[in-house]
Every structure is written in structure tokens, then in C-alpha cells.
Amino acid sequence: AQRVTQPEKLLSVFKGAPVELKCNYSYSGSPELFWYVQYSRQRLQLLLRHISRESIKGFTADLNKGETSFHLKKPFAQEEDSAMYYCALRRSSASKIIFGSGTRLSIRP
Amino acid sequence: DTGVSQNPRHKITKRGQNVTFRCDPISEHNRLYWYRQTLGQGPEFLTYFQNEAQLEKSRLLSDRFSAERPKGSFSTLEIQRTEQGDSAMYLCASSRIQGTNYYEQYFGPGTRLTVT
Numbered sequence: 001a002q003r004v005t006q007p008e009k010l011l012s013v014f015k016g017a018p019v020e021l022k023c024n025y026s027y028s029g030s031p032e033l034f035w036y037v038q039y040s041r042q043r044l045q046l047l048l049r050h051i052s053r054e055s056i057k058g059f060t061a062d063l064n065k066g067e068t069s070f071h072l073k074k075p076f077a078q079e080e081d082s083a084m085y086y087c088a089l090r091r092s093s094a095s096k097i098i099f100g101s102g103t104r105l106s107i108r109p
Numbered sequence: 110d111t112g113v114s115q116n117p118r119h120k121i122t123k124r125g126q127n128v129t130f131r132c133d134p135i136s137e138h139n140r141l142y143w144y145r146q147t148l149g150q151g152p153e154f155l156t157y158f159q160n161e162a163q164l165e166k167s168r169l170l171s172d173r174f175s176a177e178r179p180k181g182s183f184s185t186l187e188i189q190r191t192e193q194g195d196s197a198m199y200l201c202a203s204s205r206i207q208g209t210n211y212y213e214q215y216f217g218p219g220t221r222l223t224v225t
Contacts, residue, residue: 004151009149043112043113043216043217043218043219044152044200044216045215045216046213046214086151086152088151095140095142095157095164095165095204095206096142096154096157096165096167097142097152097154097214098154099151099152099153100151101149101150101151102149102150102151
């Protein structure tokens, strides 16, 4: 069965410090991996996709198939990064998205 | 606002009552998805439509749940004989599919259901 695991419920870092939100997945095929973000009082929105290989708002994520991980990183956290972050997976041949349980990122001033 | 809209935003109902939620997708999006999110969890897939056809249903979707998208535009999700365990945020998302090209799912604000 496909599964996405985010081991940290809450991650608190100081402004300017590096951030790494961990995500591991289980799937035997070649999935698409995503990071979604939900800011306070806003709807869930896509942050980035692994196939795009782009940096969004300073965040990057590299798919490591050997470790089945897709960790989200940012070198210098900003206060506006405080939000709920969800790692997600889509099977290559399907449409539904499987979400992890989420990590709340809190940036301290 | 041309994003996905959901109504109502909040619904409080007594156990055993039926409830219906509506989702209006982004215009011309041919795929529409329903997810459920309980406290402390990520969204869980319930079902999705391509145009008016319901293509997949999760095992989470008991026979008390039914979804429709009669004209391939808006969709409704009905829960019959609600139970306290149905209390959750119900999210709708829409996307466009052309051939095998996958496009981003855009989420609505959700309908929060509380069953008392």
C-alpha cells in the first residue's frame, strides 16, 4: 500500500535558521511527489512538485529513490513560512493524491 | 473569485440527520475530487469524477456516502444517517486533464461538518 510519513508533527526554528521538513514514502513504482502548504486561514495549495525541480519561495525538495524520501529544505527560514506543510504522493497511473499527516512549521522571531 | 468554492462552509447537524455539501470547481476543470480531513491528519481521498463519470471511490466511502456530478460541473456529496465519526473537514478540489498530462489540483476552502 502507498503511504506517506511525516515524522514531525511540529517543527520550531528561529528566523534565519535552516529548515528541513522530513518526508518518507512507501510505493513500489515511480510516484510523483509533492509538497502542499496551508497558511493560516487559507486553503491548501501546491508548493512544489518533484518533477518541476524548481525552487518556490526559497524551498527545494529532492526525491531520493534509494531512501524513499522527499525532504523539504530552506536555507534561511522567514516568519512568513509559518504554516502547515503536507507531503503527498500520486501514483504514476492514478489521479488521487495520498497525503501525509502534516508538519506544522513555526518560525520564531 | 474564480477558485473552487464550497457551500456551506460550516454545518452542524444531529446524529442521524442527512447532510449535503456542494462544490463548484474552477470553470472548465474536467476533474473533481472529494477529500476528508480529520483533526491532526492530512486529507484522505474519498472519490473523484471526470466530467460526470465517477471513476474511483475509496473504501472509506461507506454506503451512507454518495456523490454526484450530474452535468459535469458542480458536485454534491451527501451523507445519510450521519454519525459522530463523520465530523471532519470535507475538501473539494478540481483539476484539468488533457490526455496523459496531469495538471495541479486546486482546493476549495472546505466544509466543516460537526455531528452532535
